[in-house]
Structures are given as C-alpha cells and as structure tokens.
Amino acid sequence: MWCLELLLTLLLIINDASCQWNVWVPRDISAMTNSCVVIPCTFMYPSGIRPYRGIHGIWYFGQPYPQLFPPVVFKTRTDIVHESYKGRTKLLGDLHQRNCTLLINNIGPEHSGRYYFRADLGGANMYTYPDFSELRVLDQPNIDVPEEIVSDESLELTCYAPDNCPDMTPEIQWMYTDYLPDPEFSTDYQEDSNTAVLSSTLTFTPRPMHNGQLLGCRVSYPNTTLVYERLISLDIKYAPRSVWVNVSSEVMEGRSVVLHCEVESNPHSRISWMFGDQELIWDEASNISLSLDDVMPAQEGLYTCVGNNGFGMMNTSLYLAVKYPPREPVVNNSMTVVEGTSLALHCSTQGSPAPTLTWLKDGELIGTITADELSVLQIIDITPQGDGQYRCLAENEHGRASSSFNITVEYAPVLLEESKCTVIREGVQCVCMATGNPEPTIEFYLPDLNITINESDRRYNFYTHIDGYTSTGMIKLREKGERADSGGPAVNVHCSIFNMYGRESVLLELQQEKKYMMAVIVGTIGGVAVIAFIIAAVRYVGQNNKKENGNPRQEVVLENPALSYSAVKKDKQNLRKKVLKTELLGSKFNSILEETTGEDGDYQPVGSMAGLEKQEMNYAVLEFIRARP
Numbered sequence: 001m002w003c004l005e006l007l008l009t010l011l012l013i014i015n016d017a018s019c020q021w022n023v024w025v026p027r028d029i030s031a032m033t034n035s036c037v038v039i040p041c042t043f044m045y046p047s048g049i050r051p052y053r054g055i056h057g058i059w060y061f062g063q064p065y066p067q068l069f070p071p072v073v074f075k076t077r078t079d080i081v082h083e084s085y086k087g088r089t090k091l092l093g094d095l096h097q098r099n100c101t102l103l104i105n106n107i108g109p110e111h112s113g114r115y116y117f118r119a120d121l122g123g124a125n126m127y128t129y130p131d132f133s134e135l136r137v138l139d140q141p142n143i144d145v146p147e148e149i150v151s152d153e154s155l156e157l158t159c160y161a162p163d164n165c166p167d168m169t170p171e172i173q174w175m176y177t178d179y180l181p182d183p184e185f186s187t188d189y190q191e192d193s194n195t196a197v198l199s200s201t202l203t204f205t206p207r208p209m210h211n212g213q214l215l216g217c218r219v220s221y222p223n224t225t226l227v228y229e230r231l232i233s234l235d236i237k238y239a240p241r242s243v244w245v246n247v248s249s250e251v252m253e254g255r256s257v258v259l260h261c262e263v264e265s266n267p268h269s270r271i272s273w274m275f276g277d278q279e280l281i282w283d284e285a286s287n288i289s290l291s292l293d294d295v296m297p298a299q300e301g302l303y304t305c306v307g308n309n310g311f312g313m314m315n316t317s318l319y320l321a322v323k324y325p326p327r328e329p330v331v332n333n334s335m336t337v338v339e340g341t342s343l344a345l346h347c348s349t350q351g352s353p354a355p356t357l358t359w360l361k362d363g364e365l366i367g368t369i370t371a372d373e374l375s376v377l378q379i380i381d382i383t384p385q386g387d388g389q390y391r392c393l394a395e396n397e398h399g400r401a402s403s404s405f406n407i408t409v410e411y412a413p414v415l416l417e418e419s420k421c422t423v424i425r426e427g428v429q430c431v432c433m434a435t436g437n438p439e440p441t442i443e444f445y446l447p448d449l450n451i452t453i454n455e456s457d458r459r460y461n462f463y464t465h466i467d468g469y470t471s472t473g474m475i476k477l478r479e480k481g482e483r484a485d486s487g488g489p490a491v492n493v494h495c496s497i498f499n500m501y502g503r504e505s506v507l508l509e510l511q512q513e514k515k516y517m518m519a520v521i522v523g524t525i526g527g528v529a530v531i532a533f534i535i536a537a538v539r540y541v542g543q544n545n546k547k548e549n550g551n552p553r554q555e556v557v558l559e560n561p562a563l564s565y566s567a568v569k570k571d572k573q574n575l576r577k578k579v580l581k582t583e584l585l586g587s588k589f590n591s592i593l594e595e596t597t598g599e600d601g602d603y604q605p606v607g608s609m610a611g612l613e614k615q616e617m618n619y620a621v622l623e624f625i626r627a628r629p
C-alpha cells in the first residue's frame, strides 16, 4: 500500500528502491543513562513477497549477521533475549504496519552501540537490514562550547538533553550562573529523523575574571530521581590585562639586579623585556625574570616589559638607575696666562647621583658648588694671586674624585717694599726686590755716573737671587778713600725691573738703621763749607733723634766726594721739612762701586753693625742732585 503510493508518486517510472528491502531508523539516537529510549523504525520488503505465517522481527545489537550470534535485543517469535536486555525491551510498533519501533528501558552504558533490525517474513524471506541506529547512552548532557571563547565577546553555550523516552520529559537548568553578567536563557526543541533533542542556550558576555570559573548544565526528569550534570570550566581568552613589573629601582654599578615581570593574560603571553629597541629576553610564560649582572652605567634607563598573546598587547616600564661614584673629573690642562685675562675653567664628570662639584685653589674652597655634571669657574681679570693649583672635587654619596691643574699667571714686575738702600759699615747696600712672571731682571742704574749694572756685568759686586717669581738684586757701594773715578756728583741709585710684560725704574730710598741716622736738611748747599753746617745741624737733630727716627725717606750727601743716595720719594716737599739723623760709617763716603767679584758675595745683613756706635756722626744733608760743591 505504502509502496504502491510511493510507486504512484514516482509515476511508475522505475523499479523503485523503496519496494526492496529497506529500513528507516535514525542513524544516531541518544538517551540518558537509566532512562529509556524509543528507536523509531519502519521497514519495507519487496512487494512480491507474501509474508507466510505473519511477520516477525528481531533486533540485534552490535552486528547484523545472525550466524555470528549477535546479542538479541528483542525477538517477536520468542522472548529469549540477551541477558542485558532481559525485561527491558518492548516492540512498540506493529510489524504488520511495517512499524518496527523499539523501546529499551533502563538503559545503561553497556547498551551503547548499533542496533540492527531483521525482518522475518517466513520461510527464506528473512533479511537483516544493513542500516542501523547507533545508540549513545550518556551519563552527562552535552554542552556545545565554542572552540575559542574570547573575553568581551558575546558567548552562547548550548546544553542538550535527548528527549527520546516518551514517559520522561527532560528539563534543563544552568548551574553557577549567579556570577554571570546578565545571563539570558532560551530553550529549544528539535526533532530530526524522529529523534528529539531539548536544548537550552545560555547567552552572556564573559569577562577575563570569568576565566577558569565553572558553569554547569543539569538535566533532570521530573517525578524521578534521575539527575545528570555536566560541569565545564570556562577558558576565556583575553589580551594581557596587567603587566606587573618592579617599581623603578636602583643598583650600584658592578652589582646584579633582577627585574621581574608578570603578565596576566589567557593564554600565556609572549613576554619580553626591552631596553630601548633591544629585546633582551623573552619567553612564553606568565612571568619572566631579567637578570643583569655587573651592571654598567650605560645600562641605566627605561626597561619595558611587553606582553603579547595574539589577543592584544600591553607593556609597563620601569626605570633602572645605576649608581656610581664620580669619575675622575675632566678639567682644563695646566695653563699659563697673562694677568688680566678672563678665564672660563671647566670641570666635568659623571656620577650617579649627580655629583657635587667644588672648586679649590691651593686647597681652599673658592668655587661654586654645583650638583651637576659640569661646573664652569669664571675668573675675570686674573691677578697674580690667581696663580696656583686649581682642583675640582666631585663628590656624591658613593665616593669622591678630583683632578687638578695649575694656572701660571704671568705679570709685569712689581717692586717689593723691601727694596731700599741701607747704610752699612762699609758703605751703602742697595737691595732691589721685585716679583714678576717671568721673574724680572734687575738692573741698577746710577744716573750720576751713567752706569748700568746688570747680572752679566761682572765688574761690579752685583748679587742676584731668584726665588720663584721673586728676583732680588743687591749692590754695595763702598767708600774707597778716593774720589770716584768720575769725580762726579752725588749718586742716585735707580733700580730697573723688567720682564716681557713691563719695565719699571724707581729711585731707591736710603733706609736708616736705628742707630745710624743721618740728618737731612733741606736746602741747597755745596762744597766743603757745608760740612760745619751739617754737623751743627745734625747735632741739633740728634737731640730729637728719638722722636724723629724711623722715617726711612731721606737723602744723603757726603762731602768728599759728595754722594747722594736718593730714596724713592715723590713727595719731596714733605721730605724737605724733615730732619733726620743718620750714622755714617766713615767721615768720607767715597762711593765707588766695588770692582771685584767673589768677595762679599753674600747678602750683607742689613743693620748688623755692632760696635760702631762710637763713630756716630751727625750730618745735616741737603738734598741736591747733580749739585756741584
């Protein structure tokens, strides 16, 4: 009938397959353990066959070949079935209606497998259909989980419960959904090839925090104790959401340091430590440690830990400071400059923390203190006192270092106070002291005699001494008992000092020793006639000796020949009014330059004239230069 209709439908064109041996069973069917399952089944047999003594059927488990004696699930002719199906199976369909629908109750995992139907139409018309229905017995519901769950993207999870047991209708509940943000649930019922599946879909948007959390699907059959649960742990992929690194830290030069980085992401990130553009280390892990040994100052800087897991990347940086004591400062080279020059002196160094730079001159603090890597000391118009050793000292909490250099200041000669002529026993000794750089050359000039005496001129007793930048020159003028060969007038002594930066010529003053004062009278006299006057005057002055001594400036004129030692005196008006007492070493002062070398080559200590008091003489001397007697 059925076949005929089908044939009609097919317009009788072909010898239709549906009228051959054919069975329709669901290819797959599933059921929960301990529940039941109905395998819907209809079959066909060739229309030519007339069933003989009714239609019988057999359900086999596992395989279709009777000769291999597969377990019998159900058999209509007898009630002999395989032990594991005893009392559990029932044919719901009417075979005469070609309905071979089978019920299996109280199924267990051992019942999973293929079920084959065999039609027995009597005689030789027995046929096992090769099409089978594969039963899966589940002890847990299935949950469809997407292969990849990505954070912040909407997620659908579907839980399935087979609904192939007519007496029991499943219910599905989701478990542990309380913590989910706005979960939505929807149920669906699907029938396919005569099997039914109930499903429940949970929709929500997972966050990184939900990674690893449990979700469950519970299938239960009301009015029974049957409950099935399936738990899943959410594996939620998310980009790095935190990159933890050490707080910025510091390390002493030469030590080691470990920089730690932890990246929270799923899956693990490729973590790398970068220094500038340079990747120092990487690993695919949750954390990574960068060890730096023997750290150098050049390794100071920003270290960045980058995490990248394909879902996103993130980075965090830290600053590593490398501490070290100051390096030896770099300063200017030693230099020679001319006075009046302005200088900028540089001192630079490195250190961490930035060193304090201090300038010292000859050990004394003079300079700016800067906490910097460069200090510039400005010297405006350097003076001779600026000559010396300059030191730049760099200090920080880890140490100190310094460098020095010398500045040599060149300057024009300067006459020193000590320059003077002194009356001594043998005559007069003139000392000229000057400083200068280069050390000054000293010459004496006797204008009255038109004589210049310098070092190279060995005819005269000329002593020089150089000590550092100070030059000393000395000559002695001594009585000779006879007139000067020139027979000239009184002699002034000039001292000339010079170097490449200047020249100065000064008239030397005659320095009075306390006990050998010489009176000086201001006026113009000459010749022998003067002497009595002088004596008288000196006597007078002698009484005032104690009041008036100590003034070093005066002029002396000696009688025969007349010699005058002129002091440096600009204020001659003032001088003229002074009367001083002086002791001379002899009655005559034939001032002659001693024409020897060698003897008396040392400095004559000025003023050590013991035992000469009795020869004290007083003179009144009138200033005259180039005066004739």
Ligand SMILES: *[C@@H]1O[C@H](CO)[C@@H](O)[C@H](O)[C@H]1NC(C)=O
Binding pocket: 042, 092, 093, 094, 099, 100, 101
């Ligand atoms: C086969 O029998 C079952 C149980 O009686 C019934 O539910 C089903 O509808 C029948 N199938 C067909 C195709 O008639």
Ligand SMILES: *[C@@H]1O[C@H](CO)[C@@H](O)[C@H](O)[C@H]1NC(C)=O
Binding pocket: 169, 222, 223
């Ligand atoms: C469960 O049993 C109660 C009464 O015992 C009945 O009212 C209810 O309909 C049953 N529910 C199901 C799903 O069979």
Ligand SMILES: *[C@@H]1O[C@H](CO)[C@@H](O)[C@H](O)[C@H]1NC(C)=O
Binding pocket: 246, 249, 257, 258, 259, 260
């Ligand atoms: C960085 O942190 C790790 C872990 O806390 C620690 O072991 C390490 O010493 C830290 N490194 C520095 C330089 O602070």
Ligand SMILES: *[C@@H]1O[C@H](CO)[C@@H](O)[C@H](O)[C@H]1NC(C)=O
Binding pocket: 262, 285, 286, 287, 288
């Ligand atoms: C760091 O990673 C290692 C494996 O790479 C792991 O054993 C260790 O627990 C991690 N440490 C931390 C603090 O996460």
Ligand SMILES: *[C@@H]1O[C@H](CO)[C@@H](O)[C@H](O)[C@H]1NC(C)=O
Binding pocket: 274, 304, 306, 314, 315, 316
């Ligand atoms: C770190 O991240 C910032 C932006 O977040 C990016 O501009 C920078 O290039 C990153 N640095 C590295 C080394 O990846």
Ligand SMILES: *[C@@H]1O[C@H](CO)[C@@H](O)[C@H](O)[C@H]1NC(C)=O
Binding pocket: 331, 332, 335, 343, 344, 345, 346
């Ligand atoms: C000192 O050195 C610095 C840097 O080399 C230079 O600029 C400066 O002119 C030098 N100063 C002198 C006085 O030479």
Ligand SMILES: *[C@@H]1O[C@H](CO)[C@@H](O)[C@H](O)[C@H]1NC(C)=O
Binding pocket: 334, 389, 404, 405, 406
């Ligand atoms: C500076 O001069 C002193 C002596 O005055 C000397 O000992 C030192 O070596 C000199 N320094 C330099 C850098 O020339």
Ligand SMILES: *[C@@H]1O[C@H](CO)[C@@H](O)[C@H](O)[C@H]1NC(C)=O
Binding pocket: 450
């Ligand atoms: C001084 O002597 C020089 C030669 O030594 C001579 O040329 C000069 O004219 C003289 N001056 C006087 C003023 O006599």
Ligand SMILES: *[C@@H]1O[C@H](CO)[C@@H](O)[C@H](O)[C@H]1NC(C)=O
Binding pocket: 441, 452, 453, 454, 455, 456, 457
């Ligand atoms: C010394 O003086 C003479 C003549 O006055 C001169 O020729 C000579 O160069 C001078 N010597 C020095 C060292 O100045």
